[in-house]
Amino acid sequence: KKILVIPGDGIGAEVTTWGKAVLEKIGTDFGHTFTFDEALMGHEAIEATGTSLPDETLAKAKASDAILFGAVGHIKYDNDPSAKVRPEQGLLKIRKELGLYANLRPIMLFDELLDASSLKPEVLKGTDILFFRELTGDVYFGEKKRTEDFASDLMNYNRYEVERIAIKAYEAAKVRGKKLCSVDKANVLETSRLWREVVQEVAKRYPDVETEHMFVDNAAMQLVKNPKKFDVVVTANLFGDILTDEASQIAGSMGMLASASIGDGTGFFEPIHGSAHDIAGQDKANPLASILSVALMLEIGFGLKEEAKKVTSAVDKALKAGYRTGDIADSKTDKSKILGTKAMG
């Protein structure tokens, strides 16, 4: 398998280093041949080439079997709303170009980290949510306009875009807890009313799966109130962006969560966390989300279940043994077991 590593910005390089190392180890142990290439994206790419997604990166991406991605983003652009070239454009463009319309974000709880959440352990315990966030449509990709005094972004969906992500979500629900919650804002948005119509139609093909429709404001609330009640959640790009970040924090383990973006071809695997420039290059970043992204690559990208399990149980073992990076350590952690990126990797 040909794997393209795109470290990107900030802590991206440090964490993907360990994702890659884990892949190499799995390759050796299980007799698979993984070959690696590397490419630029984001702020690093802008500095080097003037664009956040160089043609060479895109060509390499299309030619690979899977992509291991770090993060993009830089504070410089955040404070300058008028910047024309921005690191995030590269990420959005590669999602679109590779047809990565389904972003899977499993919200997993590690029992050892229950105390790291702001939520009471009894509210949290047993939470296991799989988000399907639509990733190549919505207001992210609609027509944008800007004059001195006016700005607009077109929120829009086509029927087939909703249908294909709904099917992916139902297929997953079928082999999980048989519950699907579709989140929209159908009391206000036309886009959401189309969304709800299509999900209602797809639902008929999955009579064994219990379907619930929820408004996004209510979903933001229910995730805090009773996260356990969710199994599979399917939602649009923008709502998914907000709700998955909220949910990751609920799980108390932002630095632990991985995501898989899939669609027509090559899969794209990345941590949920961002570029975290404030700790970049200091051997402080938590590499576990990148390592768990590799587990998703093995399972979802390559269908290698046993290999994936080996990775997640290695992570579990490290946590059980008391090892922590700074972000997941708490007052009860044995100080001698707080590790840097390298040692944890």
Add this chain to the structure above:
Amino acid sequence: KKILVIPGDGIGAEVTTWGKAVLEKIGTDFGHTFTFDEALMGHEAIEATGTSLPDETLAKAKASDAILFGAVGHIKYDNDPSAKVRPEQGLLKIRKELGLYANLRPIMLFDELLDASSLKPEVLKGTDILFFRELTGDVYFGEKKRTEDFASDLMNYNRYEVERIAIKAYEAAKVRGKKLCSVDKANVLETSRLWREVVQEVAKRYPDVETEHMFVDNAAMQLVKNPKKFDVVVTANLFGDILTDEASQIAGSMGMLASASIGDGTGFFEPIHGSAHDIAGQDKANPLASILSVALMLEIGFGLKEEAKKVTSAVDKALKAGYRTGDIADSKTDKSKILGTKAMG
């Protein structure tokens, strides 16, 4: 003062009854003359007149000094995405017609209810957030299109719309904790980049207020992680809808939270909770959010600070005495002190 009561749907009638009763009592005690009228909106209005905001209601609203509103919404429409007439249209139309561009949602903690939240008390304690949600722009009011296979909603802002809500938020921040967090998605949306530009400009006029800009996904996370860090939050209509509901749940007191919508003229005061048809007419609804909406009406609408304080301290006293409605009771509540709507009112 002429006050229009719009009970709306579901539990709206039960809860506004007690809001009104409190206003009458304040009038008597402080020697103010409050006169009342009543009007239809939402599902009730559709059933009676075919439209969710009858002309008569709008005329009465414009002629009044303040509006005490209950809730709108009905499950019937939620499950029928193709319904052309919907209860929520009335609410959106009255917001627009009355120019209610600023929706203030204070996230208050009642010490007695700390245990009702999913969050750990130590994370929560000390939280005191005032949201300014823009209420008459954004994707709520942009052009909508729909064909069989396509739907769109235009997200858009004009400079003056952002400026006036930013000013309101800064004015509040100045006399509160002197911290303002503006929430947007400027790494993706043109609308958000205009938003950020304008807030950066307005910020210059308030050098004493510390300004932070935060992406909405990060804000959804930070609200769970560390709600205490927020003072005034200002954001667009859609993001505000999602984040304030999330925050109300964090405060553990959805049934307790009130909101004030203000703008060019008459103010509009309502609970954050919805129509809750499942418990309507059963003497189960919590009237405290409607009563606290009256406190906001007195303070923000009429500038009657002492009167407002009298209302909030009455609520506080009832809670301190151990009285609860079902939604805010917990395992430690004295069963004999769990009251219905009427008794709590």
